[in-house]
Amino acid sequence: MAESTKQKIEKKVFKNIHASIIVKRTLIIFVTFCLFFTAQNSVAKDFDFTPNLQKAYSEIFKLKIQSGKDLLLKENPTNPFKIYLENYVDLVELINAENEEAYERILRKEDERLELIENLDLKSPYNRFLRAEIKLHWALLKIRFGHEVKAGWNVIQAYRLLEENQRMFPNFEPNQKSLGCLHVLFGSVPENQKWITKFLGLRGNIQQGMNELRLASKDKIWGLESKLCTIFIQAYVLKFDDKQNSDLLQLIDNQPDNLNFFLLATAVALKENHTEQAIELLKKHPTDPTYIYFPIFELYKAETLLFKGHYSQAINSYMAYLKNFKGKGFLKDTYYKLFVCYWLSGDEKKGRFYLTKIPTNGNAIAESDKAAQKFYENYIKTSILPNKTLLKLRLAFDGGYFEQAADEVENLSEKNFSNTKDHSEFAYRAGRIYQKLNQFDKAIVFFEQSIKLSDGQEWHFGASSSLQLGYIFQAKSQKNKARTYFEKAISYKRHEYKTSIDNKARAALTEMGY
Structure with a gap:
C-alpha cells in the first residue's frame, strides 16, 4: 500500500x-x-x-x-x-x-x-x-x-x-x-x-x-x-570538555552503586579517547547479581584491549559479546573489529572470514555498524584491505595515545601511501593528533590537505577535517573562518558519519549566533 x-x-x-x-x-x-x-x-x-x-x-x-x-x-x-x-x-x-x-x-x-x-x-x-x-x-x-x-x-x-x-x-x-x-x-x-x-x-x-x-x-x-x-x-x-568530564566522574564518585552512571561514563570515556579512564571505570563498575547484565560492557572492554594492541584478549571480549547478546545492534561493527584484530595479528585468512559475516548479521542503525557495512562493500568492490600503518595510527589516536601516534606520524609521508584515499586519511589522522597535542598550526595544514584530497569523494575525511577546522577557528575567535568550515562540513552529501558531523556543525553555528 x-x-x-x-x-x-x-x-x-x-x-x-x-x-x-x-x-x-x-x-x-x-x-x-x-x-x-x-x-x-x-x-x-x-x-x-x-x-x-x-x-x-x-x-x-x-x-x-x-x-x-x-x-x-x-x-x-x-x-x-x-x-x-x-x-x-x-x-x-x-x-x-x-x-x-x-x-x-x-x-x-x-x-x-x-x-x-x-x-x-x-x-x-x-x-x-x-x-x-x-x-x-x-x-x-x-x-x-x-x-x-x-x-x-x-x-x-x-x-x-x-x-x-x-x-x-x-x-x-x-x-x-x-x-x-x-x-x-x-x-x-x-x-x-x-x-x-x-x-x-x-x-x-x-x-x-x-x-x-x-x-x-x-x-x-x-x-x-x-x-x-x-x-x-x-x-x-555538542562538545565535551575537561570540566564536563570531571563533573561526570564526580557523579560516579557520589553514586558508586549506580550502574547507569557507569554505562554513561564508560561510553563517553571511550568516545573521548580516554582509554585508561575507561579501563578504571570497567574495574570499578558494580557487577554483583542484583544488577541486570549488560553485554555492552563486553564491547567496552574489547575496545580498550584493541586500542592497547592486546588483540587476542580483545578477540575474547568481542566473542563474549556475540555469545551473550541476542539482538542486532553493533554486530556488524563487532565482526569488523574481529577482522581488525586478526588482520593486525597477521592472520589474514581468519580476518577475511569475519569480514564475510558483516553483511548477513545485525543491522545498520548505529553509525559504527553503517561504517562496517560500508567498509565491507568497498572491500567487495576493490578487494583492498586497509593499510596496517594507518589502522594502527587510528587505533592509537582513538585510544588517546597521542604522543605515541605523533611519533608514528613523524616517520611517515605521502610516499608511504599508494592511493589518494589512504593519503587523505593519513592527513586527517595527523591533523587530529596534532590538534589533541595543541599544535594547531600543524593540524591546520594537515586538515586542509585532507580536504583537498577528498574533493568529490564520499569519504568522511573531508567533512571531518572541515568540522575540526571549524572548532579550531572558533576557539581562536575567528568566527567567519569557523562558519565557513562548519558550513563546508555540512555540505558533504554522502558519508557514513554525516548525521553526527552535521549535528555538531549545526550546534556550533547556533552557539556562534548563526
Missing part, C-alpha cells in the same frame, strides 16, 4: 530525530537515564508516589531490575506510578536484550497503560507527563525494533502532551527536563528540513533545550537527572 503524504512527512521527520539519537554505543545509555521518571511526591489523590514506589524507582534506575520488580508487587496495580515503572522496566529489559518475541508479546501494554493513566485525575500535571514519558519509551522501543514511522508519531504525541502540560502547569519542573531533551532533538534536524518540524508544530532548538536542562539542573529533585542529560548531549551532540 502506498504511503500517504502525511506518513511520508512523519517518516522523514522521525528519521532526522531518530538519527540524532542513534550514535555509537549510545542508544542503551540514553534510554536508561534520559527519559525516565524522577522522584517527586504528588498531591493529587490518584497519583500517589509512595515511599515504596520511590524505592522501586531508585532500584530500577540503578539497573537493579529484579529488586525493583519485587517492590512493585506490593503496590496497587492501578497506581499510575507503578504503571509507569512497569513500563520503564520493560524498556530497559527490551532495549538491553533486543528480544523481538518479548517485544511482540507486550505491544498491547502500551495502549492499556496509557488508558489507565488517562482516565485518572486530569487536574494533575502527572496525568499528561506520565503518558508523555510512556509514549517516549515506546518510541525508543519502536526504533529498536524497526517501526520508525510509528515511533515518530509517538514522539509527536509526547511533545504535544508536554506542551499542553506546560501551558496548564508552567511551574511543573518535570516538563523542563523532558521538553529540554526534545527541543535539543528537534534542533538537530537539518536546516533545509526545518519546515517539516514547523509544519508538524515541533518547535524548539538546541540552545533552548540546553537552557531548560541547565535550569532544571539547579533543582534539588531534578538536578542530578538534568545534569546527566546535559552531559549526554554535550558528549554526543
Whole structure:
C-alpha cells in the first residue's frame, strides 16, 4: 500500500530525530537515564508516589531490575506510578536484550497503560507527563525494533502532551527536563528540513533545550537527572570538555552503586579517547547479581584491549559479546573489529572470514555498524584491505595515545601511501593528533590537505577535517573562518558519519549566533 503524504512527512521527520539519537554505543545509555521518571511526591489523590514506589524507582534506575520488580508487587496495580515503572522496566529489559518475541508479546501494554493513566485525575500535571514519558519509551522501543514511522508519531504525541502540560502547569519542573531533551532533538534536524518540524508544530532548538536542562539542573529533585542529560548531549551532540568530564566522574564518585552512571561514563570515556579512564571505570563498575547484565560492557572492554594492541584478549571480549547478546545492534561493527584484530595479528585468512559475516548479521542503525557495512562493500568492490600503518595510527589516536601516534606520524609521508584515499586519511589522522597535542598550526595544514584530497569523494575525511577546522577557528575567535568550515562540513552529501558531523556543525553555528 502506498504511503500517504502525511506518513511520508512523519517518516522523514522521525528519521532526522531518530538519527540524532542513534550514535555509537549510545542508544542503551540514553534510554536508561534520559527519559525516565524522577522522584517527586504528588498531591493529587490518584497519583500517589509512595515511599515504596520511590524505592522501586531508585532500584530500577540503578539497573537493579529484579529488586525493583519485587517492590512493585506490593503496590496497587492501578497506581499510575507503578504503571509507569512497569513500563520503564520493560524498556530497559527490551532495549538491553533486543528480544523481538518479548517485544511482540507486550505491544498491547502500551495502549492499556496509557488508558489507565488517562482516565485518572486530569487536574494533575502527572496525568499528561506520565503518558508523555510512556509514549517516549515506546518510541525508543519502536526504533529498536524497526517501526520508525510509528515511533515518530509517538514522539509527536509526547511533545504535544508536554506542551499542553506546560501551558496548564508552567511551574511543573518535570516538563523542563523532558521538553529540554526534545527541543535539543528537534534542533538537530537539518536546516533545509526545518519546515517539516514547523509544519508538524515541533518547535524548539538546541540552545533552548540546553537552557531548560541547565535550569532544571539547579533543582534539588531534578538536578542530578538534568545534569546527566546535559552531559549526554554535550558528549554526543555538542562538545565535551575537561570540566564536563570531571563533573561526570564526580557523579560516579557520589553514586558508586549506580550502574547507569557507569554505562554513561564508560561510553563517553571511550568516545573521548580516554582509554585508561575507561579501563578504571570497567574495574570499578558494580557487577554483583542484583544488577541486570549488560553485554555492552563486553564491547567496552574489547575496545580498550584493541586500542592497547592486546588483540587476542580483545578477540575474547568481542566473542563474549556475540555469545551473550541476542539482538542486532553493533554486530556488524563487532565482526569488523574481529577482522581488525586478526588482520593486525597477521592472520589474514581468519580476518577475511569475519569480514564475510558483516553483511548477513545485525543491522545498520548505529553509525559504527553503517561504517562496517560500508567498509565491507568497498572491500567487495576493490578487494583492498586497509593499510596496517594507518589502522594502527587510528587505533592509537582513538585510544588517546597521542604522543605515541605523533611519533608514528613523524616517520611517515605521502610516499608511504599508494592511493589518494589512504593519503587523505593519513592527513586527517595527523591533523587530529596534532590538534589533541595543541599544535594547531600543524593540524591546520594537515586538515586542509585532507580536504583537498577528498574533493568529490564520499569519504568522511573531508567533512571531518572541515568540522575540526571549524572548532579550531572558533576557539581562536575567528568566527567567519569557523562558519565557513562548519558550513563546508555540512555540505558533504554522502558519508557514513554525516548525521553526527552535521549535528555538531549545526550546534556550533547556533552557539556562534548563526
